[in-house]
Amino acid sequence: MQGPRSARWTVLAALAVPGVAWAEPPAHPPGPGELVGPDYVDHHQRPPEYDDPNLVVPPSSGADPDYPLAVGFTPADPSNYTNGGIVSYDYVVVHTMQGYYAGSISWFQNPAANVSAHYVMRSADGEVTQMVRDDDRAWHVGNSNSYALGIEHEGFVAETGWYTWETYLSSARLTRWLCEQHGIPVSRDHIVGHVELPNQTHTDPGPLWDWELYMALVRDVVPQGEIHGVVVDRSRACELTTTASTWIKATLEDAAELADDQRCQVPAGTTLRVLHQSPDMAGHARLSFDTGGSPCAGALAQEGYAWLGDLETSCDPAAVAAEGASVTLDGTTTLDVDGEGRFVLGGVAQGQHGLEVSADGFLDGGAMVDVAVYPGARLVIALDPVGSGDETGGSEDTGGDEGPIDGTGDPPGGTGMTSGDDLPADDDPSAGSEDEGGRALPPGFGEGEDAGCGCAQRGRPPGLAWGFPLLVLGLRRRSRRGRN
Ligand SMILES: [Zn+2]
Incomplete structure (x- = not known):
């Protein structure tokens, strides 16, 4: 009888190991209402019509974006983010859309989405569209939303070819600008992938994202x-x-x-x-x-x-x-x-x-x-x-x-x-x-x-x-x- 019991303990211990990592508390205590609600919706789930690569990019609002190199400000639907909800600027989060540029912009404009990101970026040329103001809390990383600015990059985690040079260069500039504007340290502790924040179910940007290249480019930007x-x-x-x-x-x-x-x-x-x-x-x-x-x-x-x-x-x-x-x-x-x-x-x-x-x-x-x-x-x-x-x-x-x-x-x-x-x-x-x-x-x-x-x-x-x-x-x- 001793044998099986020991074996069971062994199994439980093994199972507990990954759990420890995931159970790490967030860097900040979650604010009211943050552990439940739309912040947790998987933003990679969207109706199939939004996954059409031939969709046309929706027109921008004409308002100036916060980021000077963004092509425009195309606001997400107001029901998809929290007005003025940023508590502190601790992270710039790298995301992968698991979809296309135009489709993601359109989806964030749909009140049914319950998700959003501050910026979205096109793969081929690094074009940036802002969708949520830097002061507002976009819904992209669950209970870290109050502390994080999010950039959604066009493409798919498991497919090569999406993380183009143009994407790296453009994203690095955007990230560095966000760091300078909001006092975020230029380091890997603060420039993170979605997968690296606690309590996430996502894997983006995945192993195809070249962090060494990206951080070199971020550091290289002259403010x-x-x-x-x-x-x-x-x-x-x-x-x-x-x-x-x-x-x-x-x-x-x-x-x-x-x-x-x-x-x-x-x-x-x-x-x-x-x-x-x-x-x-x-x-x-x-x-x-x-x-x-x-x-x-x-x-x-x-x-x-x-x-x-x-x-x-x-x-x-x-x-x-x-x-x-x-x-x-x-x-x-x-x-x-x-x-x-x-x-x-x-x-x-x-x-x-x-x-x-x-x-x-x-x-x-x-x-x-x-x-x-x-x-x-x-x-x-x-x-x-x-x-x-x-x-x-x-x-x-x-x-x-x-x-x-x-x-x-x-x-x-x-x-x-x-x-x-x-x-x-x-x-x-x-x-x-x-x-x-x-x-x-x-x-x-x-x-x-x-x-x-x-x-x-x-x-x-x-x-x-x-x-x-x-x-x-x-x-x-x-x-x-x-x-x-
Ligand atoms: Zn993500």
Whole structure:
């Protein structure tokens, strides 16, 4: 008799293990009425007519969205969310619609839905529609609704092809904007999948969602109204040697996904002359090349992403920094760069701004920076030491940001990519991956790093020169979808 009883206990203990995880209390005590009611309705259940991929996107209300890059505000039915119901902003929640963009918008407008999300995003191009105001409590994560902003991404958890580059890029910007607006820390503790919140029955976004890439992109965004820059001493540009045949790429995407003008294969043993290297971004570094420092043509002659595992060394920002440089914005605000040559300007209005850079022992440099409504701009400015033979003055490398979501390829204002300098990096992950040639974006390891600066546009002499946002990353439309 002893035997069976022990066995039963064993079974019960085993069953209890997963229960422990699910039974974890929510991060906050639930508010009145939160444990019951429509918040718990499975929002992936909708009438079949809403799952028609050919539905037309409903027109927006004409009201301005909270998020400046949303195409519009298309309110959910008022019975599908709680007016003013946000208690605190603790999470940005990544969802998968298990459906289509237009169908999900329509469903959230149906009073029968009893579900909603703040934002919905189209897979193919990352188009964002806002449906619930940030101050209102959307119904998307049960008893965490009072503390969470939700983004519904078009697609299906178990199907490849829906989480496009455009989706990652657009979603990362939206998430970063939400974090900045509402004081949410930029970390995986606060940027979570639906499945990661307590007491959920959903699995989205599922294993196909690349958190490492996503977090790298979130960290890389330059917040609204900011210019992130780095000032380097061109005479100390780094020389990085490739240890294997590898790709210089215009984006973090798998090289196989990129058009020929967005990738450039570099043989092993090639020396790259680099002005600045970003922190680890999903196993890659963004390299800002010195003039002639890249073997590639076009925009890739100035900036590109390389797989870290194929580089013999890395470029230490402190070793390249133009020490003692100061940066003046529009002839007024002046600040000194830090020990790694970095500077961050905040409160910068949309539009064109002039940056002048000077340092003892260097020719003056500068740049014109076109600041978009969002994100902010990033640039690398290289100064030439006096007597270096290059009397043209410093050159500026304006950060090529990913440009506008709409994919016009015409950066709305310079824009740089971000530099994430202001955020602490998570540590490491990608180090040891066995990806070859930087071809593949290794799916699924830990999280990305901070981003650094990137860019590149050779300056025009002397002094202030025009910096053009050169790299328009991630705008190319590509259909990787499994449907349509
Ligand atoms: Zn969900």
